[in-house]
Amino acid sequence: MARTLAKDHDAKRCAILRGAARVFAREGCARASMAQVARECGVSKANLYHYHDSKDALLFAILDTYLAALRDRLCWLELPEDPRRALLALTTEVLLAYEGMDDEHRIQIEGMSLLPKAEAEVLKGYQRQIVDRMAEVLRRSAPELEGRALRAATMSVFGMLNWFYIWSPGADADARRAYAETVTGIALGGVRQARPKAAPRIRGL
Template identity: 55%
Template sequence: MARTIAKDHDQKRGQILKSAAKVFADQGFDRASMSLLARECGISKANIYHYYDSKDALLFDILETYLRELRDRVCGVDLNGKDPAQALHATVLEILLAYQGADDEHRVQSSGLGALPPEQQKILVGYQRDMVQFLSNILAQVAPDTLASDPVRLRAATMSVFGMLNWFYMWNPGADGAARHDYARLVSNMTLGGLPAL
């Protein structure tokens, strides 16, 4: 007889993912054992195996959930009625707001992706590419004469914007919504007009 799924299964799974992301971020994937993960999640080792049969499966679920939800949020920004500059600001702000509270997942993404098998990496990289393409399309509209016809420069510009956003948590840990709004404005204005625009 199949085991029934508890009513709070999804909630417990979410708690496990959040706690495990912190362990992987602090200890590193290689040093984290299932015993340590279970202890940090506040459950027994037997119970964590009820949800995940290995730490590899847990790592993939952390990153798949995080990147899929991030991709859906960023690529779902409503750009209707916005000119390219407004679209850039709205997207940059949404990325920063989506990053809020996800520092551990962000760190695990940077350090743990390579620990997964190629077929799983391909799924996760696909989510990343969707976001890169979304932002790239906006930047091409911002500077159609200089970027739209030069894919190398367009990619460099796109990755430079992501670079400014991806490490925000390093020098501004615990930044609240107001700080993220301010930084989104700075990044957008600097991207649009260079340092004099600040």
């Protein structure tokens, strides 16, 4: 007979994923142990292994859950027809989706390098879909962009977005929306188009 899942199974699984992400971000994916994760989550190692049978399985579950949800949120977002408004809507959604997910965001590069190739390819597939969506929106504003130039522009936009959590730790939704205005202005018109009111406080400057 198949084992019946507890009513709070999904909630506990989510809590374990969030706690494990904190440990991996704090300790480094390679150095973190299942014992540390169990302590962080307030569960026994035996209980932790009930949910994930290895550290690799846990790491993949964190990144798969995070990136799949991010892909769904961004790739299926309804966007305005106007090119500038479309880019602003997408950059805003990226930053809002990142809110509260600093640990998951931070461990992507190291985590993916430690996973088996097949699992890493699944995660890279999500990332490619997200990048393709941004490229599609950028090209609406500059149809002449293609090939390497389009990819360079797309990755430049993500460069500005992906490091926001370092520059403005704890930024709220309003600060994220304001910074999305800055990124959109720079992407479409250069630094002269960046709105002064949207400039976030940069730590250390």
